[in-house]
Amino acid sequence: MCDPDDYFILRLYVAGQTAKAIAAFDNLKTICEAELKGRYEIEVIDLLENPKLAREDQIVALPTLVRKLPAPLRKVIGDLSDVERVLIGLQLLPRSKAETFRSPI
Amino acid sequence: MNHTEGNKQDRKQLAKSLTGIHGFDEITNGGLPQGRPTLVCGSAGSGKTLFAMEFLVRGATDYNEPGVFVSFEETEEELKTNVSSLGFDLEDLVARNKLFMDYVSTEPGEVEQAGEFDLDGLFIRLGDAIDTVGAKRVVLDTLEALFAGLPNPIILRAEIGRLFRYLKSKGVTVVATAEQGAGSLTRHGLEEYVSDCVVQLDNRVTEQTAIRRLRVVKYRGSRHGTNEYPFLVEQNGISVLPITSMGLDYEASPERIPSGLPRLDTMLGGGFYRGSSILAAGTAGTGKTSLAAHFAAAACGRGERCLYFAFEESKWQIMRNMRSIGIELAPWEQQGLLRFHNVRPSVYVLEMHLVMMHKQIKEFKPEVVVIDPISNLLSIGRPPEVKSVLTRLIDLMKMDGITAFFTSLLAAARLEETEVGISSLMDTWIMLRDMETNGERNRGLYVLKSRGMAHSNQVREFLMTGNGMELLDIYTGPEGAKTGALRAAQEAKERAQALDREQEKQRMQRELARERQTLEAKILLLRSEFEAREDSLERAIAEAQSRADVLAMERLEIARLRKADEPDPPTPKP
Numbered sequence: 186m187c188d189p190d191d192y193f194i195l196r197l198y199v200a201g202q203t204a205k206a207i208a209a210f211d212n213l214k215t216i217c218e219a220e221l222k223g224r225y226e227i228e229v230i231d232l233l234e235n236p237k238l239a240r241e242d243q244i245v246a247l248p249t250l251v252r253k254l255p256a257p258l259r260k261v262i263g264d265l266s267d268v269e270r271v272l273i274g275l276q277l278l279p280r281s282k283a284e285t286f287r288s289p290i
Numbered sequence: 291m292n293h294t295e296g297n298k299q300d301r302k303q304l305a306k307s308l309t310g311i312h313g314f315d316e317i318t319n320g321g322l323p324q325g326r327p328t329l330v331c332g333s334a335g336s337g338k339t340l341f342a343m344e345f346l347v348r349g350a351t352d353y354n355e356p357g358v359f360v361s362f363e364e365t366e367e368e369l370k371t372n373v374s375s376l377g378f379d380l381e382d383l384v385a386r387n388k389l390f391m392d393y394v395s396t397e398p399g400e401v402e403q404a405g406e407f408d409l410d411g412l413f414i415r416l417g418d419a420i421d422t423v424g425a426k427r428v429v430l431d432t433l434e435a436l437f438a439g440l441p442n443p444i445i446l447r448a449e450i451g452r453l454f455r456y457l458k459s460k461g462v463t464v465v466a467t468a469e470q471g472a473g474s475l476t477r478h479g480l481e482e483y484v485s486d487c488v489v490q491l492d493n494r495v496t497e498q499t500a501i502r503r504l505r506v507v508k509y510r511g512s513r514h515g516t517n518e519y520p521f522l523v524e525q526n527g528i529s530v531l532p533i534t535s536m537g538l539d540y541e542a543s544p545e546r547i548p549s550g551l552p553r554l555d556t557m558l559g560g561g562f563y564r565g566s567s568i569l570a571a572g573t574a575g576t577g578k579t580s581l582a583a584h585f586a587a588a589a590c591g592r593g594e595r596c597l598y599f600a601f602e603e604s605k606w607q608i609m610r611n612m613r614s615i616g617i618e619l620a621p622w623e624q625q626g627l628l629r630f631h632n633v634r635p636s637v638y639v640l641e642m643h644l645v646m647m648h649k650q651i652k653e654f655k656p657e658v659v660v661i662d663p664i665s666n667l668l669s670i671g672r673p674p675e676v677k678s679v680l681t682r683l684i685d686l687m688k689m690d691g692i693t694a695f696f697t698s699l700l701a702a703a704r705l706e707e708t709e710v711g712i713s714s715l716m717d718t719w720i721m722l723r724d725m726e727t728n729g730e731r732n733r734g735l736y737v738l739k740s741r742g743m744a745h746s747n748q749v750r751e752f753l754m755t756g757n758g759m760e761l762l763d764i765y766t767g768p769e770g771a772k773t774g775a776l777r778a779a780q781e782a783k784e785r786a787q788a789l790d791r792e793q794e795k796q797r798m799q800r801e802l803a804r805e806r807q808t809l810e811a812k813i814l815l816l817r818s819e820f821e822a823r824e825d826s827l828e829r830a831i832a833e834a835q836s837r838a839d840v841l842a843m844e845r846l847e848i849a850r851l852r853k854a855d856e857p858d859p860p861t862p863k864p
Contacts, residue, residue: 200410212405232411236418243395244411246440250404262440263405274402 193217193225193275194254198244200232205264209248212265220277250274304511307355307427307463310348311341312649313530317515318506322487327454327464329484331475332491337502337523338467340376341491342429343369344527345465347378350388355426358390358419358462362435366391377526390419396439403441409449413456420460428457430466434478443478454483475507486510492518501639504530520641522649531645531682540565540688542742547592547658547693550584553761554720557737557746562718564657565691566741567684569664569712571698572722576733577752578697579603580759581722582660583612583619585695590622594657597650598630601666605630616757629654635666643667644679648686659687663697664712677712684715717741725751725774732774735761751777 197213199206210229217225232239232247242251252259252275261274272278306320315321322328322345330338346357361369369391370380383389392415420428433453436446457464466484471477481488488507493500503518521530546561555561562568570581582598589596600608608630609619622628631650635643651659661667668676687694698712713719718740724731733752737745751762751774762777 198411200414203410205406205408209405232414236414239411239415239418240392244415245394245396245409245436246401246407246412247410248407249411259402260400261402261404263403263407266405268404270402270404274404 191224191255193221193252194228195225195275196228196230196242196251196253198230198232198239198242198247198249198251200247206248208264208266209250212268212271213250216265216268216271220272252276306512307349308353309345310352311344311528311530312652313519313521314504314528317519317530318487318509319513322463322465323509323512324463325461326458326486327466327484328487328489329466329468329476329481330489330491331468331470331481333470333493336470336491336493337521337528338491339364339369339431340373340523341489341528342431342465342467343373343378344376346389346427346429347373347380347383348527349427350383355463356388356390356423357427357429358392358416358423358425359429359431360416360419361391361393361431362396362439363432365393375525376523387423390423390425392416392419394435396435401440407442407445409436409446409453413453416453416457417460420462426462428462428464430464432467432469433480434468434476437478447479450480451483487512501641520645522642522645524649529645529649531641531648540685541691543691548588549581550586550588551581551759551761553750554735557748557750557761558718558740559744562693563742564693565688566717567687567694567696567715568718568720569696569698569716570720570722571700573700573724576722576724577735577754577759578699578722579608579662580612580615580617580754581720582662582695582697583608583617584758586628586658586660587612587617587619587622589658589693590619590625590627593627595626595654596622596628596658596660597654597656598628598660598662599647599650600630600632600662601635602663604632615754615759629656635670640667640670640675640679644683647683651687651690651692655690656692658693658695660695661697663699665697665699668712680712680715713739725749727774728776730774730776 195213195217197210199209210227213227217227230238232244238244246262248262248264250261250265250271252261259274259276261271263270265271269278305324306318306322307324308315308321330341332338343359346359349355349357359369364372373380380389380391384391394412394415416428419425433450436450437443440446454464454466464484466480468476468478468480470490471479475481475488475490485508487509490505490507492503492505494503495501502521502523504521505518506514506516519530521528523529543564545564546555547564548555548561549558568585570578572578586596586598598605598608603611605623609623612619619628623630629650631647633643633646647661664680667679684694696712696716716739719738721736721738723734725734726732733754734749735752736747736749753760753762
C-alpha cells in the first residue's frame with residue numbers, strides 16, 4: 186500500500202497542554218516508534234500561541250494530526266488512542282481491513 | 291449604539307439588536323435578542339444566508355457593529371459574488387475591518403477519527419476573528435455542515451452546545467442558520483441549543499409563482515408577531531412585510547382634499563377626506579384612469595407626493611394618454627412629486643405585490659397613492675386571500691394617513707357588485723358608467739357611497755375635453771333625465787321657447803309704450819283746445835261787464851238832466 190521508503194512529516198495541532206493534547210502526543214509517539222522508526226518527524230503546533238494558523242490550515246477539531254508528507258495530505262482527529270484508526274488515517278493500513286467511518290447523513 | 295431604540299416598552303424584558311432588515315425589526319419589536327443566538331432555519335434556497343448576511347452588513351454599516359461571518363458551505367469568494375447582487379460590498383467591509391469572513395472547510399470523508407476530540411480549533415478561529423474586528427455580531431452558516439464533515443455526532447452535539455455558551459459569554463449576537471428537517475425545524479436538532487429565538491423561512495411555489503414567507507416561531511421573553519409574513523429578496527436586500535392585522539385604531543382626518551374636478555368636489559360636499567380610500571369603478575372606457583390622473587395631478591399641484599401603481603399600462607402610455615385630455619403628468623414626475631411603479635400583476639403572487647407596494651410606499655412616503663386598476667390584482671388570487679391582502683394594504687395606508695385612490699374595472703353585467711366585497715373597505719365609491727340611449731354612448735358619473743359626508747345623488751354626464759374631464763349639468767326637466775344629443779336637443783328646444791317668450795314680452799312692452807304715447811298726445815290736444823276756449827270766454831265776460839257799467843252811468847246822467855226827483859243815487863257797481 187505505502188512505500189516504506191517514504192519519509193513522514195507529521196503535524197499535531199493542539200490548544201495548550203490539555204489532557205487530550207498530551208495523550209495525543211504520547212499516542213502518536215508510540216505509534217511512530219512502532220511503525221515509522223527513523224523516518225518521521227513530528228511538529229507540534231499550539232494554536233493558542235498562533236491562532237491564525239487554525240484558519241490557514243483549516244483546523245476545526247482538536248487535536249488534529251496532519252500528514253504533510255507523503256502527499257496527499259491526510260487528517261486524523263482525536264486523541265489518537267485508537268491505533269488502528271490512526272494507521273488507516275496515515276494510510277499505513279489499507280482501509281478495507283477496517284470498517285471505514287461513515288457519516289450518519 | 292443604542293440597541294433598544296424605538297423599543298422602550300420592551301427594554302425591561304430584553305435587550306435587542308436591530309437587524310436593519312426592512313420590516314423584520316417591526317415584527318420582532320426591535321430585532322434579535324442581543325448577545326444571544328438566534329436560529330434561522332428553512333429549506334434550501336429559502337434565503338437563510340441572505341438573511342444572515344444582511345444582518346451583518348446592516349450591523350456594520352448602519353449600527354456600527356462589526357461582524358464575523360463563518361461559512362461552512364460557501365467560500366469567501368462565492369459569498370462575495372452571491373450577495374453583490376443585493377448591493378452588499380463585502381470586499382469594502384472586509385477592507386475597513388467591519389467584517390471578518392472565515393470559510394471553514396469540512397469536506398466529508400476527508401477526516402479519520404481516532405479517539406476523543408473537541409472543536410477547540412473552531413473556537414480559536416472564532417475567538418480570533420471576533421477580536422480582530424471587535425465583532426458584536428456573528429453568523430454561523432450552516433453549522434450543520436459539521437455533521438457531514440466530522441464523525442461522531444455525540445461529541446459534535448456536546449461541542450455545539452459548548453460553542454453557543456462560549457458565544458454568549460463573548461456577548462455577541464449570533465445568527466445560526468440550519469437546514470430544515472422533515473417534520474422538524476432543523477435536521478440535526480439545533481433548536482435544542484438555540485432556544486432564545488427561532489425564525490423560519492419558507493419558499494413555497496403556488497401556481498408557478500414562488501412566495502417567500504418568514505415566521506418567528508419563538509422568541510423567548512418577547513412579544514412578537516406570530517403570523518407568516520411574506521418577504522421579498524430585492525436589489526437592496528430582504529424586505530419583510532410587517533403587517534397582517536393592523537386593527538382599526540387609525541385616526542380619521544376631517545381635512546378634505548380636492549378630487550381634481552371642482553364639480554365633483556361639490557357633489558361630495560367639498561372633496562375626499564384625507565386618508566380615506568376611494569374606489570372609482572366602471573366598465574371599460576368610462577374614464578377611470580382619467581379620473582385617477584386628475585386626482586394625481588391635483589395632489590402634485592398642491593406639492594404633495596403621489597405614488598402611482600399602474601398594473602395595465604406603462605407610465606409613458608399613461609402620460610401620453612392623459613396629455614391628450616390636457617393633464618400633464620410628466621412635469622410632476624420630473625420634479626419628483628409623482629412616481630410611477632409599473633408592473634404586470636402576473637409577475638408576483640398577490641402577497642408579493644403587497645410587499646412590493648408596502649416597500650415603495652415606505653420609501654417614497656407619498657400623501658396620495660393611486661392603484662390602477664385594483665381589479666387586475668384581484669384576478670391573481672383567491673377571494674379570501676385577496677380580501678386579506680387588500681385589507682392590509684388599506685390599513686397600512688390609513689395608518690400613514692395616505693389617501694388611496696383605486697380604480698376597478700367592472701363587467702357591465704355586474705355593476706354595483708364587487709368581488710370579495712371590496713366595497714366595504716372603501717370610504718367613497720364613485721361609479722363611472724356609460725349610458726346608451728338613442729344610438730349614443732355617453733359617460734355618466736355618480737357617487738354610489740361616501741362615508742361621513744353629504745353627497746349628491748345626481749347622475750352627472752361628463753365629457754372628455756382638451757382640458758380634462760368636464761362634468762355637465764344633466765337635463766332633469768319635466769321630460770325626465772336626458773343625456774348626450776337628446777339633452778342637447780332638449781336644451782335647444784327650451785332655448786327656442788325661452789326666446790319666443792322673450793320676444794312676446796318685448797312686443798307687448800312696445801305696444802304699451804305706443805298706446806301711452808297716443809293717449810298723452812290726445813290729452814295735450816284737448817288741453818290746448820280747452821285753454822283757447824277759456825281765454826275767449828273770459829274776454830267776453832269782461833266785455834259784458836264793462837257794457838253794463840256804462841249803461842248805469844248813462845241812466846243816471848239822463849235823470850239828472852230831466853231834474854226829476856232826485857232818486858237815491860244808485861250805488862255804482864264796483
